[in-house]
Amino acid sequence: MAIKNLSKSSEKPIDPFDKDRHGRLDRRSFLKGAPGLAVTGLTVGATFEMMRPNEGWAQARTEEHPASASLLHQLKTRFMFQISVDVATIRQGLGVAAAALKGGVNIVEMGTPLLKNEGVSNVVPAFRKQFPRAVLLADMKTMDGGASEARIVYSGGGNIFDLLALAGVDTVKAACGVRDEFRRKDSELARLVFTDIMVPHQGPAAHAAEVALRMIEAGVDGIGVHLQSDARHADPKLVESDYLGEMATAIFERVGKTAPVQVVGGLNIAQAKRLARRGLRAFVISGNLGQPDGNARYNLPPAEIEHLVAAFISEVSSV
Numbered sequence: 001m002a003i004k005n006l007s008k009s010s011e012k013p014i015d016p017f018d019k020d021r022h023g024r025l026d027r028r029s030f031l032k033g034a035p036g037l038a039v040t041g042l043t044v045g046a047t048f049e050m051m052r053p054n055e056g057w058a059q060a061r062t063e064e065h066p067a068s069a070s071l072l073h074q075l076k077t078r079f080m081f082q083i084s085v086d087v088a089t090i091r092q093g094l095g096v097a098a099a100a101l102k103g104g105v106n107i108v109e110m111g112t113p114l115l116k117n118e119g120v121s122n123v124v125p126a127f128r129k130q131f132p133r134a135v136l137l138a139d140m141k142t143m144d145g146g147a148s149e150a151r152i153v154y155s156g157g158g159n160i161f162d163l164l165a166l167a168g169v170d171t172v173k174a175a176c177g178v179r180d181e182f183r184r185k186d187s188e189l190a191r192l193v194f195t196d197i198m199v200p201h202q203g204p205a206a207h208a209a210e211v212a213l214r215m216i217e218a219g220v221d222g223i224g225v226h227l228q229s230d231a232r233h234a235d236p237k238l239v240e241s242d243y244l245g246e247m248a249t250a251i252f253e254r255v256g257k258t259a260p261v262q263v264v265g266g267l268n269i270a271q272a273k274r275l276a277r278r279g280l281r282a283f284v285i286s287g288n289l290g291q292p293d294g295n296a297r298y299n300l301p302p303a304e305i306e307h308l309v310a311a312f313i314s315e316v317s318s319v
Helices: 027-033 045-050 053-063 066-077 090-103 112-118 120-130 146-155 169-185 205-218 229-234 243-255 269-277 302-317
Strands: 080-085 107-110 135-142 160-164 192-199 222-227 261-264 282-285
Touching (some): 080 090, 080 261, 090 302, 120 146, 135 192, 146 169
């Protein structure tokens, strides 16, 4: 099922949720025709017992906005792939995003370097104009001023505002309040809030899992598990080991039945496949484009970017 009415444009888009693009779907994909089941199915038995009052309230609030509920349902129930557009200019970023969309990604991430270099109020509208039907995520890495920064992203046409869990509950709630305001104003454009848990310094795994739960209680729609770029360059063993996998698995086991858990941090195909076998379904393709090194490949010709992205998606979704 394609997400409907992500924008008001009549242009025929590349459908980011065409089931044929990602091969075999998650076994729960039979629910995809009924967004209302996304919460109902999660409030049964043990899952409900794990939920705290604020969690259930936040989910019910999302269900009141069909466009957001539909996108969140897709994120919870099937393989989802995001391209991290961590380049310096809008022009290059649009080219990378276009190639990745052709390769099969569901979400275009306007990366932090791009947003800072070109300006959020320039980048987000430019991407929305170029890709009127794409799901757009702004990786803001916000630590304070959650309401004002979320407002800039949503005003430009962004779907997902991504901030840091390190910012704390007050900043998260402020961002979620603006999300709810924009949901009330516009019934057609999906609006979600994600928060990234930065590892290793938000470890160990048990602590990171509790942080994820607190973020969901505060109102976020999805959790990112983010292996810091500087940390993995300083200590290559973090990438070579299963450190990110262990952290992501612990968080997924704690909150994965309630919210989507997305993994980012220079993943290669083999690492992503291991996580997929553990049940995770949301992956961010970084600049290495799934290859087993830390080299950025954004300067490759569009056809090569498309090929590498498609290979990542095909391999991981075949698990």
